Amino acid sequence: MRVSSFLALAALVASAVSSPATPYVVHEKRTSIPTPWQKRDRLSGETKMPLRIGLRQRNMEHTARFLKEVSDPKSPNYGKHWSQEKVAETFAPSDDTIQRVRNWLTASGVEEDRISLTKGKNWIHVKSTVDEAERLLKTQYYIYEHDESGQPHVGCDKYYSLPYDVSPHVDLVMPTLHFDAKVMSREQYLTKRSDRIPITPGKPKEKSIGKGYHRVSPKQGATLASGALADDLALCDQQIVPACLRSLYNIPESNSTTSAANNSYGIVEYTPQAYLPEDLDMFFANFSPKLVGARPTFQSIDGGVLQTDQVDFSYMGESDLDLEYAMVLSYPQNVTLYQVGDTVNGASFNNFLDAIDGSYCEYEGGDDLQQDPQYPDTSGAEGAYTGPKDCGTFEPAKVISTSYGYDEVALTAPYEERQCEEYAKLGLQGVSILYSSGDYGVAGNYGQCVDSDSGSLFYNDGTSGSFVPGFPATCPFVTAVGATQVIPGTNIAEARASGTQPEKACETRIYSGAGFSNVFPMPDYQAETVKGWWDKGLAGTYTEKQFNNSQSTRGLPDISANGANYVVAVVGEYNLVYGTSASSPVFGAMITKINDARLEAGKASLGFLNPSFYANPAMFRDVVEGSAPGCGTDGFAAVEGWDPVTGLGTPEFPAMLEYYMGLD
Numbered sequence: 001m002r003v004s005s006f007l008a009l010a011a012l013v014a015s016a017v018s019s020p021a022t023p024y025v026v027h028e029k030r031t032s033i034p035t036p037w038q039k040r041d042r043l044s045g046e047t048k049m050p051l052r053i054g055l056r057q058r059n060m061e062h063t064a065r066f067l068k069e070v071s072d073p074k075s076p077n078y079g080k081h082w083s084q085e086k087v088a089e090t091f092a093p094s095d096d097t098i099q100r101v102r103n104w105l106t107a108s109g110v111e112e113d114r115i116s117l118t119k120g121k122n123w124i125h126v127k128s129t130v131d132e133a134e135r136l137l138k139t140q141y142y143i144y145e146h147d148e149s150g151q152p153h154v155g156c157d158k159y160y161s162l163p164y165d166v167s168p169h170v171d172l173v174m175p176t177l178h179f180d181a182k183v184m185s186r187e188q189y190l191t192k193r194s195d196r197i198p199i200t201p202g203k204p205k206e207k208s209i210g211k212g213y214h215r216v217s218p219k220q221g222a223t224l225a226s227g228a229l230a231d232d233l234a235l236c237d238q239q240i241v242p243a244c245l246r247s248l249y250n251i252p253e254s255n256s257t258t259s260a261a262n263n264s265y266g267i268v269e270y271t272p273q274a275y276l277p278e279d280l281d282m283f284f285a286n287f288s289p290k291l292v293g294a295r296p297t298f299q300s301i302d303g304g305v306l307q308t309d310q311v312d313f314s315y316m317g318e319s320d321l322d323l324e325y326a327m328v329l330s331y332p333q334n335v336t337l338y339q340v341g342d343t344v345n346g347a348s349f350n351n352f353l354d355a356i357d358g359s360y361c362e363y364e365g366g367d368d369l370q371q372d373p374q375y376p377d378t379s380g381a382e383g384a385y386t387g388p389k390d391c392g393t394f395e396p397a398k399v400i401s402t403s404y405g406y407d408e409v410a411l412t413a414p415y416e417e418r419q420c421e422e423y424a425k426l427g428l429q430g431v432s433i434l435y436s437s438g439d440y441g442v443a444g445n446y447g448q449c450v451d452s453d454s455g456s457l458f459y460n461d462g463t464s465g466s467f468v469p470g471f472p473a474t475c476p477f478v479t480a481v482g483a484t485q486v487i488p489g490t491n492i493a494e495a496r497a498s499g500t501q502p503e504k505a506c507e508t509r510i511y512s513g514a515g516f517s518n519v520f521p522m523p524d525y526q527a528e529t530v531k532g533w534w535d536k537g538l539a540g541t542y543t544e545k546q547f548n549n550s551q552s553t554r555g556l557p558d559i560s561a562n563g564a565n566y567v568v569a570v571v572g573e574y575n576l577v578y579g580t581s582a583s584s585p586v587f588g589a590m591i592t593k594i595n596d597a598r599l600e601a602g603k604a605s606l607g608f609l610n611p612s613f614y615a616n617p618a619m620f621r622d623v624v625e626g627s628a629p630g631c632g633t634d635g636f637a638a639v640e641g642w643d644p645v646t647g648l649g650t651p652e653f654p655a656m657l658e659y660y661m662g663l664d
Helices: 003-015 060-071 084-091 095-107 130-137 186-193 242-249 277-287 313-330 349-356 413-428 492-498 524-535 580-600 610-615 653-661
Strands: 024-029 037-042 051-055 115-117 123-126 141-146 152-156 159-163 170-174 219-224 265-270 297-301 335-340 399-402 432-436 448-450 457-459 479-486 503-505 515-521 553-556 559-562 566-570 573-578 627-630 633-637
Touching (some): 024 170, 060 413, 060 524, 060 610, 084 413, 095 123, 130 141, 130 159, 159 170, 242 492, 242 559, 265 313, 265 580, 313 335, 313 566, 313 573, 432 580, 524 610, 573 580, 580 653
Parallel strands (some): 265 335, 265 399, 399 432, 432 479
Antiparallel strands (some): 024 159, 037 141, 051 170, 115 123, 515 553, 566 573
C-alpha cells in the first residue's frame, strides 16, 4: 500500500535539510504545479494558518491482508465483516507516534494549549501562523491562483520537510502540496473569468462541481420531446432507458414493495449539485409510475442543501441522472442521498468520509486557509453552514456510488494513500465503494495530459503526452466502473438471444477512463488477470513516457456498464446524457439488489467486491470492441479478457446473483 511513499522517502533522505540540532528530511515534494494553477505572492508571515498533521496509523501494512480475509470467497472468514469499533482500535496511531510528534512541536516552541488531538487520534491540529509553519516545515507558503476562475489556493513551494525521527510517524501535513482546492459559486466563477480567454477556444468549458476540479461529470446531448422517447428495445443503441438496462444485464423488475430491513444504497452528491423533485416525477411517470412521489432519504452533511438558485443542466444533470436510475433499478430499496457541503465552501471526499466515520475526522471547528473545507463555516457569507461539523454522524450505506473524481497527478501520493486506506476500512465493515473511472480515456480532467519532460499538465491539443489516470478510481480498495455503449445498429434482444455481446467500449461523447496508476501497486486479487493482458503484448508501442509500464501497478477499470445515450429528465426536459457518471450508479443498483437477496437469506452484504470479481470473471460478459484514446494517441483497446478500457466486462446479473447466493 505504501510502497511508493516509502521508496520516495528513502530516495529523498540524501537531500535532507538539516541543522546541528535537528536534522530534517524532505517528507513530500512535487515536480510541477498542476495546470492551470499559477504561483503568485508569498503569504504574510502573520497570517493565521492552522496545520493538520496526519499521524501514521498502526497496522496499515496489513490492510490488504485484513480486507482479503473478509472479501476473498476462498477465505473461511468471507463476509465476517468488522465492527467500526474494531476498525478504529486496530488502526489507531500508537501512543509513541502521538508523543513523538507532540514532543517535536513543544520543543520547537509550540505551546501545549495550541496542540489538539482529534477524537480518533488520527490527526494533530496546531494553531499556527505562516511564519511558524514555514519554520516547522522548512518551506515557504504562497498564494496560487487558478487561471480560469481566479480562485486562490494556499500551498507550500515544491516540498516540505520534517525531522528525520518524526517523519516515519507522519503520513502528511496539510495544507502543503495538494491542489484539491475550493471552488467558487457559478456567479463568482463566471464573473471572474468573463474577461479571460478559454483554454480550449470553440469548446464549451465544463464547470467545476463541489470541491476541486473534478474528473467525472455527465455530458449533455440532444434534448428530446416526450413524444420522441423510444419504447422499443430495438432502439437502445440510440436511447437508453431502464428497460434497455434490464434487458442488457438481465435485471429482473421486482414485484415486491419492501426490501431487507438492514439493506441500504447511498448516492453521494456535492453542493451545488442538486436534484429537482419534479424531474424525478417526470422520469418516474414514464418509466416507473409506482415511484411517482418517491424521494431519496436526504442526509445533509456539513450544510448540504438542495439549492435552487442556479437551475440548469450543469447543476441538476448529475444528481437527476444518478437518482433517477438508481431509484428505478434498485426498487423497492430506498436510496439515501448524501448531500455534502454548503453553497459557499462546497466539500471534498474527506468531508463525506468524516461524516460516516468519526475516527477519520481531522478536527472539529476552524475555518481558515485549508485543504478541505472546514465547518462550521465562519465566513459570514449568505448560505454559510454555521452548525457543527459532521463527524461520524451518519451510517455508511451498504453500497456507496460516487460519480466524481480528480486527476491522480493533482494530489500527492500520501494524501491519496491515506484516503484510500479509509475506503479499505469501509470495505472491512461490509461497504461496497464504487467510483466512476472517468470520461476522457487515458487522458485526465478535460483531456489534460502530462508533459513527460517537465511533469506539467497541459490541455491535449493532439500533442502526445503522458496518460493521466483518475483518483479515487486508482485506489485498489474501490471498484472502478468504466463505460460501454450499445453497438450502433444492434438490437440488444437479438444479440442476447444469439449469445453475442451487444456492447463495445464507449466512444460516443466520452471515452471510458482507463489505464494504470502511478501511485498504487497492483493488488493481489488483480495480479494474475492483469498479467494475462501484459503477457499478450497488448501495451502496444507505448513506453514509460506514456504510462506506468512497470507491470506492477493497479489497472483500471475493474468492470463496466453502459454510459451512453441515457434518457434523463433534467429541468423539465428530457436530455440524452453520457458518462461513467451513469455507469457507476446503475451498477450500484445491481449490487444493492444482490445484497437484498443475501440479507433476506441471513447472509452478509458483499462489502469489498473486487476479489470475488476477479476470482469469478464468468459473471461478466467480455467486451472486445472499442478503445480509450487520449493524449495524442489511440490509447488502449478493448480486447479478449481483462483490458484497461472496460475491465472484466459488463455484468450478467443472474450469474452474479447465483454466485453470491452460493457463498456463505
